Amino acid sequence: MKTxxxxxxxxxxxxxxxxxxxxxxxxxxxxxxxxxxxxIHISKQSLVLKDKDMEVELLIWDLAxxxxxADVGPYYLRGAVGALVVCDLTDARSSWxxxxxxxxxxxxxxxxxxxxxxxxxxxxxxxxxxxxxIRRLSADFGGQALLAxxxxxxxxSEAFAMLVAQMYR
Amino acid sequence: MTxxxxxxxxxESEIEIPEQLDERMLSALRFIILREERxxxxxxxxxxAHSEETLASLEATIDELSNRLGDDRALVDTLEPIVAxxxxxxxxxxxxxxxxxxxxxxxxxxxxxxxxxxxxxxxALYPVIGETVAKSVRESFREFQxxxxxxxxxxxxxxxxxxxxxxxxSASELALRESLPFSINHIFLIQHxxxxxxxxxxxxxxxxxxxxxxxxxxxxxxxxxxxxxxxGTSSQLDEIQFGDERIIIESGQHAxxxxxxxxxxxxxxxxxxxxxxxxxxxxHGPALxxxxxxxxxxxxxxxxxxxxxxxxxxxxLTANPSSMGKYTVPVVSGCLVLMLLxxxxxxxxxxxxxxxxxxxxxxxNNSLTSVTPTAIVVTDTPSPPTVRPTNTPLPPTATQxxxxxxxxxxxxxxxPATEVPTVVPPTATPExxxxxxxxxxxxxxxxxxxxxxxxxxxxxxNVWVLEEPDVYDKRTGMLLxxxxxxxxxxxxDWVQLEWTVAETGAVKQGWILRRWIELAQPIPESLITPTxxx
Numbered sequence: 001m002k003t004x005x006x007x008x009x010x011x012x013x014x015x016x017x018x019x020x021x022x023x024x025x026x027x028x029x030x031x032x033x034x035x036x037x038x039x040i041h042i043s044k045q046s047l048v049l050k051d052k053d054m055e056v057e058l059l060i061w062d063l064a065x066x067x068x069x070a071d072v073g074p075y076y077l078r079g080a081v082g083a084l085v086v087c088d089l090t091d092a093r094s095s096w097x098x099x100x101x102x103x104x105x106x107x108x109x110x111x112x113x114x115x116x117x118x119x120x121x122x123x124x125x126x127x128x129x130x131x132x133x134i135r136r137l138s139a140d141f142g143g144q145a146l147l148a149x150x151x152x153x154x155x156x157s158e159a160f161a162m163l164v165a166q167m168y169r
Numbered sequence: 170m171t172x173x174x175x176x177x178x179x180x181e182s183e184i185e186i187p188e189q190l191d192e193r194m195l196s197a198l199r200f201i202i203l204r205e206e207r208x209x210x211x212x213x214x215x216x217x218a219h220s221e222e223t224l225a226s227l228e229a230t231i232d233e234l235s236n237r238l239g240d241d242r243a244l245v246d247t248l249e250p251i252v253a254x255x256x257x258x259x260x261x262x263x264x265x266x267x268x269x270x271x272x273x274x275x276x277x278x279x280x281x282x283x284x285x286x287x288x289x290x291x292x293a294l295y296p297v298i299g300e301t302v303a304k305s306v307r308e309s310f311r312e313f314q315x316x317x318x319x320x321x322x323x324x325x326x327x328x329x330x331x332x333x334x335x336x337x338x339s340a341s342e343l344a345l346r347e348s349l350p351f352s353i354n355h356i357f358l359i360q361h362x363x364x365x366x367x368x369x370x371x372x373x374x375x376x377x378x379x380x381x382x383x384x385x386x387x388x389x390x391x392x393x394x395x396x397x398x399x400x401g402t403s404s405q406l407d408e409i410q411f412g413d414e415r416i417i418i419e420s421g422q423h424a425x426x427x428x429x430x431x432x433x434x435x436x437x438x439x440x441x442x443x444x445x446x447x448x449x450x451x452x453h454g455p456a457l458x459x460x461x462x463x464x465x466x467x468x469x470x471x472x473x474x475x476x477x478x479x480x481x482x483x484x485x486l487t488a489n490p491s492s493m494g495k496y497t498v499p500v501v502s503g504c505l506v507l508m509l510l511x512x513x514x515x516x517x518x519x520x521x522x523x524x525x526x527x528x529x530x531x532x533x534n535n536s537l538t539s540v541t542p543t544a545i546v547v548t549d550t551p552s553p554p555t556v557r558p559t560n561t562p563l564p565p566t567a568t569q570x571x572x573x574x575x576x577x578x579x580x581x582x583x584x585p586a587t588e589v590p591t592v593v594p595p596t597a598t599p600e601x602x603x604x605x606x607x608x609x610x611x612x613x614x615x616x617x618x619x620x621x622x623x624x625x626x627x628x629x630x631n632v633w634v635l636e637e638p639d640v641y642d643k644r645t646g647m648l649l650x651x652x653x654x655x656x657x658x659x660x661x662d663w664v665q666l667e668w669t670v671a672e673t674g675a676v677k678q679g680w681i682l683r684r685w686i687e688l689a690q691p692i693p694e695s696l697i698t699p700t701x702x703x
Contacts, residue, residue, distance in 0.1 A: 002463065002464075002465055003463075003464040003465070004461070004462040004463055004464065005365045005366065005380065005462035005464060006365075006462050007363045007364060007365060007384070040388050040392075042381055042384045042385055042388060043381070044378060044380050044381050044384075057380060057462075057464075059363075059364065059365065059380060059381070059383075059384045061384070061388070074391075074395060075387075075388060075391025075392055075394070075395050076388075078362045078363070078391065079360070079361075079362035079363030079364060079365070079387075080363075081462075
């Protein structure tokens with residue numbers, strides 16, 4: 001089995017749940033009392049693509065709240081081959097910014113891969129953004145989108161797997 | 170009492186008492202009937218009185234306790250005898266629980282005390298900590314001293330001495346420097362932009378996932394570069410310190426190497442890292458540039474990094490010529506060559522001195538020996554007699570060429586020995602008939618009789634005069650340049666001359682090589698003595 005290492009990023013508005021998605025994917029837990037920190041959080045998780053007989057070791061770069069203060073630094077995006085662009089389904093404004101975040105990485109790496117993720121799907125009674133809305137926003141960036149919930153874990157691994165599959169399609 | 174009387178009165182009012190009963194009987198009756206009550210009443214009165222006393226006593230006790238509670242000192246005095254045994258017993262019975270209970274309190278107490286009264290804490294702990302530290306320092310210094318002693322006594326000390334001299338420090342200072350502890354814990358090869366770990370070599374146990382270290386290091390470096398690097402410069406973060414550990418980084422174009430070390434690294438360490446990353450880029454530049462995370466594509470670098478790690482110990486860095494600095498090897502080689510040449514030169518001088526000693530310091534009574542020649546060249550193969558001095562200085566082949574200052578015994582004006590005589594073509598003067606028939610003999614002929622047709626000549630330079638026509642023969646003196654001489658005999662390349670010393674009028678004779686004279690006329694055959702080869 002071949003092993004590959006890839007750097008990917010999580011992009012999105014502040015407090016949409018990027019770090020929670022990462023933590024759920026890497027550590028399989030959701031921290032209810034999670035407080036945003038300042039800086040970059042890097043974690044590692046491997047995915048196995050059985051059909052391609054390969055293991056992909058993902059180095060996941062997460063801004064962990066640093067995006068509150070400034071635009072994403074170039075060092076954050078440099079070398080990244082893909083990104084999960086995340087919005088909060090209960091906050092329409094966060095979804096509007098998704099193309100902007102994706103374009104930042106596109107400027108650094110024109111071949112970058114994207115998956116647009118609508119987080120907090122568990123808050124069914126507060127959702128104001130639909131999957132179709134997200135699909136429309138992702139149209140210029142590959143058009144792959146899905147709804148997920150870091151809280152209950154639904155579709156979290158699938159989002160990362162979708163991104164990896166896109167890389168080796 | 171009042172109440173009792175009233176009670177009785179009430180009782181008397183309710184009972185009809187015959188008037189005929191006298192007062193005395195009533196009293197008796199009262200006594201009989203109320204005896205028990207009266208006793209009880211008295212008892213109660215006693216108890217009441219006692220209660221009041223008790224109450225007063227309790228009040229006094231409460232007051233005293235209140236006073237004690239209000240008075241800290243009194244409270245301490247009261248509790249002191251109790252608390253200590255209680256705590257002692259508790260510690261004995263349940264040590265762990267006590268530690269858990271009072272641990273945080275003690276910690277906080279110490280912090281507070283340190284904040285409020287640092288001096289007291291220092292004074293209290295000094296005897297303990299001071300001794301502990303002193304012991305530790307003594308131990309460290311003992312090890313340190315042993316280490317230096319080992320190094321100074323070791324066979325590498327000569328090399329160290331040379332190295333120290335070249336670096337401008339003493340050997341002991343260099344040994345001291347090399348004794349400082351240093352260890353490498355981990356070495357990573359990391360791609361620049363992505364922070365992806367290309368390969369790594371771990372020398373000590375570490376809990377940190379290498380892949381994450383690569384990414385975090387890259388993030389920190391890139392952040393530092395973007396935040397603090399001046400526009401247009403390529404400045405990079407090249408060292409990170411955390412506690413005792415440091416991460417030393419050397420960058421290449423596509424990748425950088427990061428070494429996690431402890432202690433003070435040798436001076437050659439950075440150079441070694443730089444050489445490694447440079448060579449890596451020279452040999453594997455495209456592979457490093459095109460690395461896409463495929464771990465297998467750079468597996469061959471793992472061996473190289475492991476080998477390289479093995480050369481990074483202080484001993485190896487000191488002994489490894491490739492890392493000793495750019496100029497060390499050439500300088501050392503040069504020094505050795507110079508030393509060798511010097512030794513050879515010295516041996517040659519020694520040989521020449523012993524060989525030429527008899528020639529230079531010949532026992533000669535002639536006043537001409539007062540001249541002290543400064544340079545002599547001797548050869549076994551004299552040049553042909555036909556060769557004449559030219560403008561070009563002749564190679565010192567068959568010449569004894571003293572360059573001494575002029576002697577006082579010779580009246581001829583001297584010129585500097587370095588001046589070369591001018592060419593004078595042979596004259597075509599007819600050869601006078603020989604005045605004497607030479608006797609054919611192998612040995613040089615005796616000076617012939619000077620005739621009227623004597624052959625005269627001038628010397629072309631300062632030249633030693635020998636007793637016999639042999640370079641190794643005894644010197645009799647020196648002829649200065651432009652001395653007028655008379656040719657007495659010729660033997661091979663040698664000519665026998667006669668001349669007069671101007672100051673003393675003494676007539677001298679001796680042999681010199683023929684090329685050092687300029688003849689005014691051809692040599693008559695009668696003067697030539699055949700040589701065995703002729």
